[in-house]
Amino acid sequence: MPSSVSISLVILVWITTIIIINHVGSANTSTVAKPQSPPLAQEAKALNQTQWWWWRNEENPNHCKWDGIVCNDGGSVIEINLDYTFWYGNPYSRNFIFNFSSFPNLVRFKLAGMGLYGSIPPEIGSVSKLTYLNLSGNSLSGELPLSLTKLTQLEKLDISFNHMSGPIPLQLGNLSSLVELYLGGNHFSGTIPSTLGLLTCLTHLDLHSNQIDGTIPSEIYNLKNLTALHLGTNNLLSPISSKIGKLKNLVSLDLSYNTFTGPLLRNLSCLKNLTHLFLCSNKINSPIPLEIGEMRELRHLDLHDSSLSGSIPSTLGLLTYLTHLDLQLNQINGTIPSTLGLLTCLTYLDLHSNQINGTVPSEIYNLKNLMVLHLGTNSLFGPISSKIGKLKNLVFLDLSNNMFTGPLLYELSRLTRLQYLNLSSNKLSGRISTNLENLVHLSVxxxxxxxLSGPLPTQLTNLHALEQLLLSHNNLTGSIPRVAxxxxxxxxxxxxxxxxxEIPPQLGNLYFLQYLDLSxxxxxxxxxxxxxxxxxxDLSYNSLIGPLPEGCDFAFRPETIMGNKDLCCVQNISGFPYCPGSPHITIGSTTNWIKIIPPIVISFIFLLLGIVLLSRQKIIENTHSECKAKRNGDIFSIWNYDGNIAFEDIITATEDFDIKYCIGTGDFGIARPLNPNSSNLTTLAGTYGYIAPELAYTMVVNEKCDVYSFSVVVLETIMGRHPGELISSLASSSTQHILLKDVLDPRLSPHINQTIAQSVVLVVTLALAGLCSNPKSRPTMKQVSQEFFVQRSQLPKPFAEISMQQLMNQEIYVIEK
Structure with missing residues (x-):
């Protein structure tokens, strides 16, 4: 019995072992990654070639798990969906290189807002299963590839906001499944293809902001499913066909910024579902028809600058869902209909720059949701109603250029959200209300x-958000408050x-102040x-007295301080006498800046000519002079300031060099004794501090030598001393600690304005460019002269913080070479 049990146990163990081995073997077989099939490997390779996921590749080699990629059960890519949020903070290649032919199962492809450039590859036509393509918001250029029209399953095509050009292909009419087509914001030209009328499934057609001309083809009006038609900002013309009434499902229509003419609105009144209508900047040349009141679903109506005439129809009051009404810049006349007060959803009402007259109907003040009310530049009259205080959501109020009368109402101070208040060019009288200090968000x-009369209320200084204070041409009296x-x-x-x-000095503490007129x-x-x-x-025509402050010779034009007969000047300013006891020339004044900078271009050229001619003559004379005998044939190798040999030639050292090994005071730097038996000698005895280094061994005067000498003279004039020490330090790192203001002539005034600061920076930058050790890197004299006529941007940092190193590196202004 024990033996049979033992045998049974042996057999059981043997069977169990076999089962376990087989199970483990099969498990290992299933868990070992199979090599990818050739198509899948091709997809992985194509994704790597884009370099868009290079940092993901190291984290996870399985591309199906990369952000924005979706694969099917077989591991093949079916969707790529990336936008700017994925790319933010990640470096990637902006070149649009994508091998579409490697993705036969791709259904959705989105790369929006990436700033990608290049053209759309023609291989895109090989992705036959594609239903969604979005390349919007990039910098793609070129024409639409015709292969794109092979994607017959495409339902959405969005290539808006790129730099695409050329005509819109007729073959787009082959995309019979297309539901949404967005080509706006490009440079497409030519006409709208009539074949787009074959896209009967289309609900959105957006061709706005291109260069399309001609008329709208009648076939477009066959697109009965269309809900959005945007053709604005093109060159389309002629009247719109009455067939547009067939587009009964239209919700949004944009035909703005074209040259459409004729009775446009009457043809549109049957579009009962329309919520947004943009017809601005056309040449309609007709009144607004009464039928507009039939478009009861309208929320946004923009008809500005469309040559509209006649009066505002009272039927506009039937558009009770309207939130935005813009009729500005037309020739509309008559009065404001009281029925506009029924538009209780209205947030924006702009009727400015028309010929509207009469008074503002009191019903307008029932529009409690109104945020923008612009009635300026009309012929409205009468007092401003106290009911205006009911418009508590107003942010923008402009009643300027009318004939409103009466006082500034206390009720205006209740508009506490107001940021812009313009009541200029009216006939308002009385005092400025002190309660305006309640408008804490007011910027203008x-x-x-x-x-207006009376004093300036001190309370206006409590408007801490204020940026523009315009109170000119009134009868205000008293003084300017001496407060912050x-x-x-x-x-x-x-x-x-x-x-x-007196003018309060507190005005001088306003850091952002750009314009001050107290004339x-x-x-x-x-x-x-x-x-x-x-x-x-402008301080002209007051009764100011005393000397003009130092520096005012550039701050004021003469006409901005004339009419102040008791003003005098320390510097010479045309039309103003000198103050008693003042010298006629003050060395420290800013007048010296104005005197120094403009003549540099002219006078230095003449100085340069004399210097160069004298230097060349002296060089020739010294070649045969007694110096050669005194030196007894000693010759030297010249080393530049950075420690590199300046020239291959060997020359005679200057007379003030030490015999052995020293630094001279000339242009060259370190001189080292050489073998006197060397051949190809060029001798130069004596340097003058103005000669280009290469002149020592070429003995040829050219324009680049002129530029070097010109630059030395410029720096000498700006610094008030010879720039030898500065030139010798240019190649060292110490220049990054040398500030431009510390190099200038100390006799010049440290207070200079932006214009002169720009001129000084430009002149010194030009001078440093002309001192470059490589003659080929110096600008020519023609280029130097042209730089004075280039429009310059403002300095990116305060003048006092600009270093010589920044000017050498041309970090402020770039000089053409």
């Missing part, structure tokens, strides 16, 4: 060209009033010194 306040002003102010215009007292008032006292560094300023 324009009350100019009215009949809103820091963001860029423009202050108080001209043509009756203001008096035609009765201001007295001195001009605050901290005002003279503003970009543009």
């Amino acid at each position: 306040l324009d009350l100019s060209l009215n009949k 002003y809103p820091f963001k102010l860029t423009t202050i215009d108080l001209s043509h009033n009756l203001l008096s007292g 035609h008032n009765n201001f007295t006292g001195n001009i605050p010194p901290n005002l003279v560094y503003r970009y543009e300023m």
Whole structure:
């Protein structure tokens, strides 16, 4: 019995072992990665070639798990979906190189907003299963490849906002499955192909912002499923066909910025489902028809600048869903219909620059959702209603260039969300309300060209968001408050009033101030010194006295300070007498800047000519002089400041060099004794500090030698001393610590404005470019002269922080060579 049990156990163990081995073997077989089939390997290779996922490749070699890639059960790519959020912060190749032929199962392909450039490869036609293609928001160029029209299963094609050009292919009509077609924001030209009328499934057709001309083909009106038709910003013309009424499913229609003419709106009134209608900037030349009231679903109606005439139809009040109404820049006349007060959803109402007259109907003040109300440049009159305070959501209010009368109402101070308030060019009277300080978000306040009187309210300085304060051409009296002003102010215009007292120095503390006009008032006292560094300023026709502040010779044009008979000057300014006891020339004044910079271009050329001729003559004479005898044949190798040999030739050292091994005071740097028996000697005794280094061994004067000498003279004039030490340090790293302001002539005023600072930076940059050790890298004299006529941008950093190293590297201004 025990033996039989033992045998049974042996057999059981043997069978179990066999089963386990077989199971493990099969498991190992299933878990070992099979080599990819050739098509799948081809897909992986094509994805790697794009270099779009190079950082993912190291993390996970399985491309099906990469971001934006979807594979089917067989491991083949069926979708690539990437946009700017995927690329943000990741370096990638912007060249659009993609082998579409390696992806036979691709159904969706999206690369939007990547900034990719290049053309659409013709192989795209091989992806026959593609239903979705989105390449919008890139920089792709060239024409649409005809192979694209082979994608008969395509339902959405979006190539908007690229740089595509050429005509729209007729063959796009073959894409019978197409539902959405977006080609806007490109440079397509020619006409709209009539074959697009074959795309009967189309719901969205967007060709806006191209260069398409001609008329809309009648076949387009067969697209009865169309819900959005955007053809704006092209060169389309002629009247629109009445057949447009067949597009009864249209929700959005944009025909703006073309040259359509005729009774456009009457043909559109049967589009009952329309919610957005853009017809601006056309030449309709007709009134707004009463039938517009039948388009009851309209939310957005933009008819501005379309040569509309006649009056505003009262039927507009039937469009109760309307949120945006823009009729500006037309020839509309008559009055504002009170029925507009029924548009309670309205947030934007712009009727400016028309010929509308009468008063503003009180019903307008029922539009409590209104955020923008622009009625400027019409012929409206009467007082501003106190009901305006009901429009508490207003952000923008412009009633300028009308004939409104009466006082500035307290109710305006209730519009606490207001950011822009323009009541200029009316007949408003009375005082400026102190309650305007409640408008804490106000950035622009324009009350100019009215009949306002009284003092400037100190409370206006509490408007901390204010950027523009325009109160000119009124009858304001009193003085300017001597308090802190809103820091963001860029423009202050108080001209043509009756203001008096002294100009407060607090105005000079406004860092962002660019324009200050206090002219035609009765201001007295001195001009605050901290005002003279503003970009543009007018203090003319006041009663200012005393000396003009130092530096004002560039801050003011003579006409901006004339009419102040008791002003005097320390510097010479045309039309102004010298102050008693002042010298006629002040070395430290900014006048010297104006005197120095312009003559550099002219006077240095004449100086240069004399220097070069004298230098060349001296070189020739010294070749046969007694120096050669004194040196007894000693010859030297010249080394540049960076430690490299300057020239292959060997020359005689300057007379002030030490016999053995020293640094001289000339142009060349270090001189080392050489073998006197060397051949091909060129001798030069004596350097003058203005000669180009290569002149020593070529003995040939050319224009690049002229540029070098010119540059030395320029620096000498700007520095007030010879720039020998500066030139010797240019090749060292120490220049990064040398500031331009520390190199300038100390007699010059340190206070210079932006214009002169730009000129100084340009002149020194040109000089340093001309001192380049390689003659080929120096600009020519013609190029130097042309640089003075190039429009320059403002300095990217304060003048006092600019280093000589930055000018050498041309980090501020780039000089053409």
